[in-house]
Amino acid sequence: MSSPAVPLWTPCNWLTPNFQESGVFSLVFIPKIGDEGLYFCLFKQQEKKEREKVILLAILTATIFPAAPPPKDSIVHLVASVSPNFIGRITWTGPSGTPLRSEVKGKETLTKVPRFNAEDGGTYVCVFHPKDNSSRATFSFDVAVEVDAAAEASYTNVTQGHQISTASIAGVPFSLSCPPIQGDYVQVYWQNMDKKQEIKQLYQYDRWRDSQEQKKGPVLKRAGPPYNAQTGSFSFLMKPLVEDGGLYICMVYFNNKRYSQSTKLSVLKGIPSPKSTSLHLCCYYSAWSQVQQVGWTYQNRHHALQRFSPRIGLAIANISLPISANTAGNYTCTLRLKNGQEIWAVYTITLPTKGGRQSFRPAL
Template sequence: MNKIQQQNCSPYLEFHCVKFALSSSDWDEVVMVKENTSATLACAGARLRGDISINWKVKSMDADEWKLILSASEKKKFSGGASKASMRLTDDNFRNTGNFSLVVRPEVEDGGLYSCLIKKQERKVKERIFLLAVLTVGFFPNAPVPQYSTLRLFARVSPEISVSKITWTAPGGLPMKTEKWPSSGTVTKLPEVQNIDGGTYTCKVYPRGSSTSVLAADVHVTVNGEKETYKEISAATQAEKSVLLKCPQVKGDSVLLYWCSPDTKKHSMKLVYKYDRWRDSTSKQSSKLQLAGPPFDPKSGNFSFMLTPDWKDGGLYTCEVFLNEVVFSQRTRLSVLKVKTSVHPSKLELLCLYSERSEVQSVVWEHDNKTRRLQMSSNSPGRITTTLPLPISPDVAGNYTCTLQLKNGQSAWAVQAVTVPPTEGVTTSSPHPSLSALLLLVPLAAAAVGVLLWRQKHISDGGIEQSLSVQSGEAGNIYENPEDIRQDLKPRGDNDIYKELER
């Protein structure tokens, strides 16, 4: 057997130098075993008689010399400095049977080369070299793995040169992507694990060389999803009215609120609110959302939310409270209703709009007068309509209530008031013709007096002396002709009552 070659390497590269100096010709058999499980290194020969002896030795991959595990002859047996309580011969009657097989229960540092050497008169009769590969597997975080955390599975073999490849498969045999890390070995990750990700993950180790044996090691993973998942809540509310969105009642470190839009088959969750009480940081996507106040206290980790929704803001809300590495989840399906009107030439439509239809049992319109039967229709999902004839009569007027009832018995309602429209004007009977004429003359006389006073003031203010001619038999008047009165009293606008007199 060729001596294992060493090269001068830096401490960082030493392992890799040793790795390339070895070849499969340096051992007869590769034995792979999981850490702290038993494996047998099979070795047999002639019975120990006379000067025949057996020696088990070990050498780590970075060592130059072999160390004795045990030595035995016909008359004596003793343990060497490399002996451990976990190492022993399988057959107590080995002197007579010639079965010198060694049982080991190795730890990681026990990986390396093992030699079974049979001598006669200090000459080598037979030697069998084993490369013992010790597999370590594990995962993080420890079980039970918190829901939505990242599961990390790792496998490492010592010495690394003993294997050609390592693979990981998920429950059901699905291959997983792996990477080699210097400190952890072959690693695979599974982000955001959920309950369905629990199960048995299998690591397979393929030895270097012509050996066809494959070592498989199972890792059983449980995901902590039962205690932190609370029963789903269904709730209903009127649009623009505040509603409480409950969170798990645990004292958490931070809280996330996700929203999935209503009445959709695409379950795409959108993060709409995030609060970290230790950093005192808040991130939110809508002014309609806020952390709930007393009896809740977000500063101390008691979370819930207040939402003032429009009818389209219904849907699935998921509140996740984080406490250390555990996530607690509470889901609320919210149905929101809203009433509105639509006016047409001959009718008034009352519309009741509602969202998250999957949780709704019934939606109805009712009048104050319960004996009135309303005709209802729906021309699209999430919309119930009742129609009233125009103009609104006193028996039709009143409060119309749209009531939404959920499958769990909860209900919400909204009211639309319908009133009789006010009268546009007061209609009176036409006055007697003579009375009409009299009424027409009243403003005429008042206008004449006003013009007279204006002219007198104008003459006085202007300082002009005017001689009034008074003829015999004529009345004293500044107007010689009624036509003058008409000309002076005529307004300059379109509404001219004197046009009627001239007709």
Template sequence: MEVGFLTFILASLSVVYSCRVGITDWNNVVVVREGMLTTLICNDTGVRGPVTINWKVKLFCTNEWKLIMLASANERISGSALKPSMQLTDSNFKDSGVFSLSLKPEAADIGFYSCLIRQQEKILKEEIILLVILTVSVVPDVPIPQYSTLRLIASVTPDFAFTKVTWAGPGDITLKSEKKSKTNTVAKLPQVLNNDDGAYVCIVYPRGNSSSRLFAFNVDVTVSGKADWKKRSPLISTAIQAHTSFLLTCPGVVGDYVQVHWVPPDTRNQNNTKKVFDYDRWRGTLMTNQNEKLQMARLPYNPEAGSFSFLLTPDLKDGGLYVCEVLLNDNVFSQRTSLSVLKVKIKKYSSKMELICLYSERSQVRKVEWKHHNASRKLKMSSSSLGSNTTSLPLPITSDIAGNYTCVLHLKNGQAIQATQAITVSPKVSVDDTTSSPRPSLTALLLLVPLVAAAVGVLLWRQRHISDRGIEQSLSVHSGEAENIYENPEDIRQDLKPRGEDDVYKELER
């Protein structure tokens, strides 16, 4: 069987090779849709008098020229390659100089056409024209059902006759297209709607000598009704710790379009379903409601080529049911993922610390428990609300209480996920430091009180003594007996200067 298969490949290659050997140059290229009336132009308006026109063809993948017709002013000879649709466009060619041939070509008519003009034995002109056939397929059949995938397929033969094929939509909007084989180029529009009606244009760019830079062909498309999709939807049940990246997988098909729907956790009301992401790789359009939380995965995935999956970095409220749908032509492949998200919180009170384990999508959870790294230590657990499990630790935290506390979430399918919280010993507080620290300031305050009182007393006594002397001086001046008690300022300073061991100012300075 392997030998036979190899022989088939070699035979096929030899056919392709022989199809491409022969004429490598031509004067003109004509691209035409199968069954469309076309004209192979061959003119020489400078020719006058008796001439003979010879039309012949070398069909694609053949090695011989066959006569189509031989015509002169007096006679016309039909060759073996002549078909009913073939005829000269001007029977009076000897006067007009128009020797063109019209035909409605089929796929079998692809090849090189030769227009040879003779006058007696002299060759006046020879024109080699390469006839290229374009076949256009619209899938599904028109009218296209809404929400289906419109496929526009252009097949150009022979493959060496063109450089590229492109598609444009209504309004001259360029469509993304991909070359699927040497001859086939495909453009797709997933999720078509009524406003996608209109004329689509297939543009073929010829290779080599050509009188036209391009050949454009209109394809009319109408959209009506709705598509009947068939969905395949297995369910994955899993869990992840909050703020950790999670690979949200999609069906493993190379698709045209992907969309993600989300049902919030702990609810199965279909009215709560939200579209959170869609991407059309053909239009290049993207919509997301999750911003950085939900992003298209890259290697080994390639969304631009139709390989889809997502990276999700969820918070507690981002659990729930995720449905990834990949559209390929008129088929929808679906993957459902039920996701529980686990998160640990700490609450501190004056006498205790609470470790709270929160989780979402409770319907797939079998149990949730707290564990200490010392397996012999048994923890008391309580649940104050749905989707939570709490264990309490007394304060302050001592060495026997400290350690790693792990919340373990067990799913009904046997999968388990955990989150660990490290609890350290409370810092020590010195009793001596707290009771002795106010003493220095209190002692200073107690010593300051009598000193301030003494100072005030001395100041009052000095003020009274000065006042008495002032009165005496006033009386002396009034009686004309002026007496200067202080002969010089130093005496004043000496008199006011405190003396003795009970000097109040010295105490104040200290």
């Protein structure tokens, strides 16, 4: 029967010097993976056991990816594990002493620092918390990380989803889709296609730092269940204005990859505009390039409806005043996209009251 494997030490450093005279029997060695476990120190005198001490040696391993120094704008991984892994837990703190969000993946405890730059450089601390530790003692290990300012992370590997072409009524909640991938952080870009503006970053959220940045433009809100931005599942809600129509790109970053989902959104809004002798029902819409047709219809198909379009992005129905039984009722502005999708806004016009009041309101 073979004996169990034991750590190997060189004769010069396996015990403290002059241990026979001093009585200090301390082992001195540099542990490596595989040396973890229980160590027994037994004191005997004349074959009689006087004292026994048991020491549990745990091996903690910390790694950095990409290898230090990481290029700027990279997603830095700080990974730590302890063996045996059942004896405690691991946390990370940043250079400022702020606790970092960490997740347990198998036997490893992981934290990430997305978009790593010079201000993120410094000493990161890996802290081991033993279980059932009445003294609440912890063991800290420093990991120095500085950015390589001369190098920049490359995210050339882009997975693009099928472009979405859709439309929404102004002021109605709209869900903006993102790639169905659990990511580290997300960026949303927007382009006003009608004004031929340059595409710009609209929103950014970093789940590891739990920080967001909303820039001027359409207002986005992180969607709730079944999505959870804090775990990397992204989607957004908005109540778009007509001028919020255009091209949206949701970019999700995970490790050294990025995933893209683009959406072309047209927004429709109907507004009544009373004139001296007529009522104009104005139908505004955006993202013209994907729109096939926009127009007004009246519930009474036999009544001729005066319609005109003074410019692209606006369709008007002209209704003579005063309103009569032949012109009161529901008017519908319908927008049809080139892909066949249709949305519509309905306005109800009532007959004047005895006091001469006129009602123009959206139909529920």
